[in-house]
Every structure is written in C-alpha cells, then in structure tokens.
Amino acid sequence: MAKAPTKKQKQDDRQLIRVFDTTLRDGEQAPGNSMNIEEKLRVAKQLQKMNVDVIEAGFPIASEGDFEAVKLVAQQIKGPQIAGLCRAGDKDIDRAWEALKYAGDKGRIHTFIATSDIHMQYKLKMEPAKVLAAAIKAVKRAASYTPNVEFSCEDATRTRLPFLAEVVEAVIDAGATTVNIPDTVGYTIPFEYFNIITYLKEHVRNIDRAIISVHCHNDLGLSVANSIAAVQAGARQVECTINGIGERAGNCSLEEFIMALRTRHDILPFTTNVATEQLTPASRLLTNITGIGVQPNKAIVGANAFAHEAGIHQHGMMMDKSTYEIMTPESVGLSASALVLGKHSGRHAFKQRLEELGHELDDDKLNRAFERFKALADLKKEVFDEDLDAIVMEESREDVKYRLGHITVTCGSFAVATATVQLEIDGEPVRTAELGDGPVDATLKAIKKLTKTKAKLVQYNVGAITSGTDAQGEVTVRVAEGNNVVVGKGSSTDIIEASAKAYVHALNRLNLRQKRLKETV
Numbered sequence: 001m002a003k004a005p006t007k008k009q010k011q012d013d014r015q016l017i018r019v020f021d022t023t024l025r026d027g028e029q030a031p032g033n034s035m036n037i038e039e040k041l042r043v044a045k046q047l048q049k050m051n052v053d054v055i056e057a058g059f060p061i062a063s064e065g066d067f068e069a070v071k072l073v074a075q076q077i078k079g080p081q082i083a084g085l086c087r088a089g090d091k092d093i094d095r096a097w098e099a100l101k102y103a104g105d106k107g108r109i110h111t112f113i114a115t116s117d118i119h120m121q122y123k124l125k126m127e128p129a130k131v132l133a134a135a136i137k138a139v140k141r142a143a144s145y146t147p148n149v150e151f152s153c154e155d156a157t158r159t160r161l162p163f164l165a166e167v168v169e170a171v172i173d174a175g176a177t178t179v180n181i182p183d184t185v186g187y188t189i190p191f192e193y194f195n196i197i198t199y200l201k202e203h204v205r206n207i208d209r210a211i212i213s214v215h216c217h218n219d220l221g222l223s224v225a226n227s228i229a230a231v232q233a234g235a236r237q238v239e240c241t242i243n244g245i246g247e248r249a250g251n252c253s254l255e256e257f258i259m260a261l262r263t264r265h266d267i268l269p270f271t272t273n274v275a276t277e278q279l280t281p282a283s284r285l286l287t288n289i290t291g292i293g294v295q296p297n298k299a300i301v302g303a304n305a306f307a308h309e310a311g312i313h314q315h316g317m318m319m320d321k322s323t324y325e326i327m328t329p330e331s332v333g334l335s336a337s338a339l340v341l342g343k344h345s346g347r348h349a350f351k352q353r354l355e356e357l358g359h360e361l362d363d364d365k366l367n368r369a370f371e372r373f374k375a376l377a378d379l380k381k382e383v384f385d386e387d388l389d390a391i392v393m394e395e396s397r398e399d400v401k402y403r404l405g406h407i408t409v410t411c412g413s414f415a416v417a418t419a420t421v422q423l424e425i426d427g428e429p430v431r432t433a434e435l436g437d438g439p440v441d442a443t444l445k446a447i448k449k450l451t452k453t454k455a456k457l458v459q460y461n462v463g464a465i466t467s468g469t470d471a472q473g474e475v476t477v478r479v480a481e482g483n484n485v486v487v488g489k490g491s492s493t494d495i496i497e498a499s500a501k502a503y504v505h506a507l508n509r510l511n512l513r514q515k516r517l518k519e520t521v
C-alpha cells in the first residue's frame, strides 16, 4: 500500500512550480523559429533531459507536420507530460488527442478561447455567453479523452475580472485540471498580475481543484517578473520557452525564471524539477537549430553572462567569485572545462566533452565527428564548446543528395570574383565555375547551376561562433520554393566554405521535404 505523504512532502508539493515548456509551440510560432520534425524531437529530448514537467509539442491541427511532430514527441519522450494546443472546437480537440494519445496518461489536451472584450468583439465576434459555452463544451470534450486537461483564457490580463472568474470556475467544473491565465500581449505588470491571481483565488469557488498556470509574453520586458509575481500569488505552473523565444517579443525565458527562483530561494521559497546544468546546452541546441542567436548580454545564457572585463571586477573575482557572480557558471551548465581540446586531444576527452555538452552519438557518428574535430583543430589553436556543438549538428543531419566537394575561389579589390565548385549529386561528381558579386555570390551561383534548383535564397546571415580571427564562422540561409521554406546551416573557419555548406544543407533539406511530401500524396 502506498504510504500517505509526509507533512514535509505535502509542504514541498505546495511549493513545487511545474515548468511547462512551450518552445515547440509558442516559441516556434515566432518568425524564423520554425523547426522540422527531427529538430523538434531533438529539442524535446533536451527538455526531457532538463526534466521539465510538461512539453507543449505543437498545435496538431495547424498542419500535417505539426501533427506528426506532436505524435512523434508523444511516442518517444518519456517522463514529461506532452501537451498539444487546440482551439475550442470539436475538430481541433479530436485532432489533438489523435496525436497525444501516444503519450497515454501523460498526454495533455490544452484548449483555449479568448475572454477579453477586445478579442471577443473584434476577433471571435462572439458574445461572452457564447464564449463561456464554447469553453465549457471544449473542456468537456477534451475531458472525454483524458483527465489531463488545461484550459487557457486567452488575453486574460485584459479580461474583466468577474467574467474571468466565471469562465475559470465553469471550466474547472467541466473538468479542467489546469487553468492558465495568460498575459497574451505582455500588457500586465507584476503588481497587477499578483492581484489578478489573488482575485481568482478569492473569487473562484473551486479553484483548489485546479493548478493555476501563467503564461507571460515579453512585450514590455516583464515576462519573468510577472511570472514570479504570479507564483508569489499562488500560481503553481509557469509556461516558458528556451531563450525566451515566442510570439513578438517572446515568452518568459525558462532559464531566467528558473535561475531567479534558484538564486533567490531565500525570498522565493519555491522549487522546480529542472536540472539547471542543462540550461546552457538547451540554449545552444536551439540556437544551432534555428540559427537565431541570443544577444551577448542575455541573462544566464548570453556570451557575456559570466564574463568579466573591467579591472575592478576582475580583481574582485580573483579575491572571491561571490563579489561579482550571484550564481556559478557550472550551475547553468557552463563548465569552466579543465580539458582544453586541441589537435593533441584524443577520442576519450572528445567523447567526454561531448557528453558533458549533452550530445550522445553512436560510434559511427562519433568517429566522423572526431575526424572533423581533428581537421578543425589543425586549423585552430583551441576548439571551443561552440565549435563542438557545430560539429555535432553537422554530423547529425539527415541523408543527403548533394555533397560538397572542393571550392576554389579567386577574388580581390580589382578581380571579378570567380568560384569553381565541385559537388557530388547522388554520388556522381560534377563541377562548374561562375562569376559573382563577391566570392560568396560566385560560390552560391555555381551550386545553384549544378543543382539546377529553382529555390530562392531568401535570407543569408553570417556570424562568428567563437572568438578570434581563427573563429568558426557560421552561416544560416533560408531557402524557399513554393510553400516550402527551409533553413540551412554551415560552419567552417572559412566563411565561403561555411556559406557553401549552409546552402547545400538547405537544398538537401528542401529535397528531403519534397520527397516526403510526394510520398504522402
């Protein structure tokens, strides 16, 4: 027989904040952040490792791809609950459960409808009574599939409080076990949000039968502060995203929220299940996948978050780290590694460092990654963690039609840039030369000619992953053909080679996507 929880366990549970990660749903909604199924699964595996409580994997009715991604995450991820979003309508809910059912009792249907006057009048064109009825009907339908139902009052912070309380009470009666009070447009401020949650606790008769969740957007830069205020008022689930990505200015940043609770435990006596040393690997994984970096001064995961350049600070740090660091880099997974990786390093140190960074490769991939690492180490004095991340990302890419062979470029102030490119297409070597407006343009033109692609290059970004003139450059391109838009990434100490790799990567992904589409028709 199960033992009754002790007083301490009950107390701990009351102070436990469930972390609901919506990187794969709200995060992915933001321009530039879309991920394919395989990339979503990779992020979900990292979230599993980080031990978040709930992963919102997508919006199953949005597209076939989103449906498949939610289904795959529901099938493969063990531990966290898996949520899927759906509007308050039968078709959306049925479709969501079709994907979520693979998670069994860990599947959560998350349904929502807007409750503010602005949204009801202008967007939904529905009277409040109709919205209330739709909310109840949706929750009842969701509850017919699973007892794990979350309901969100979209635009809650601009909703009249008595109506908000009425909807929340009704959906709990209908079967919602989590009620989410989102600050959809990032409008509220901490004091007001605290009062909204307090109001609901005082005016909703059955509020103790559900967990109060909050979901904050960052339009005024207050999403983390608002989430903390809500927790202080009694919310026990916080919705957030890696790197704070999401609609417009983004969502509450997972790493900032978690580290605020951990660092200020003295006055925020709450706990989470999150393994904080997985925060940096998660941030880097997402950056690598989307190609969207975080600003250097970003709290917790920015390149400068633990850097000290000013003399007075450096002096303080040498005396005692607590003078200028309120948390350790190790606590967020940024280990000051004792092992410096360079051309004299061996396979053991390489493998161990990859594992510390959260990468598990099978023997074949590990061997190939090691070869790449050695080649890079020959070109650079020191290979940094970011270099390793880039190598692993390249190694774990899908099957390829096009393989980049050699590139020879001539260019200069007075020369017309010329690129000779050799590719393998389905294993056959092909070669051509092109002129261009600069070496990158010439190289990409040559690849376009060889592959005969009709796709348009719609975005090109270049950045240095590491520092110094021998840094790894990383190029991200976005390529579109019809409705298919894919991201390609390439890294190298040679920026022209990185550009070619990124372009070839994008063309391979486009080819794979078109092949899959044909197979499903």
Ligand SMILES: CC(=O)SCCNC(=O)CCNC(=O)[C@H](O)C(C)(C)COP(=O)(O)OP(=O)(O)OC[C@H]1O[C@@H](n2cnc3c(N)ncnc32)[C@H](O)[C@@H]1OP(=O)(O)O
Binding pocket: 026, 029, 059, 061, 062, 063, 086, 087, 088, 089, 112, 113, 114, 123, 124, 125, 154, 184, 247
């Ligand atoms: C605050 C948030 O983040 S909400 C989530 C936002 N995320 C997304 O929208 C991404 C996924 N969305 C999509 O793929 C599409 O918008 C779909 C598939 C959901 C719907 O596509 P379409 O049928 O073409 O509708 P469209 O997006 O143009 O308009 C939304 C419709 O849903 C209705 N609607 C919006 N929210 C809700 C809701 N919660 N419950 C019920 N109906 C809703 C709107 O009133 C509108 O209805 P109408 O078509 O009768 O005018």
Ligand SMILES: CC(C)C(=O)C(=O)O
Binding pocket: 026, 085, 112, 152, 153, 154, 155, 180, 182, 183, 184, 185, 215, 217
């Ligand atoms: C669907 C809900 C939870 C949402 O994303 C929002 O209101 O911002």
Ligand SMILES: [Mg+2]
Binding pocket: 026, 182, 184, 215, 217, 247
């Ligand atoms: Mg949102």
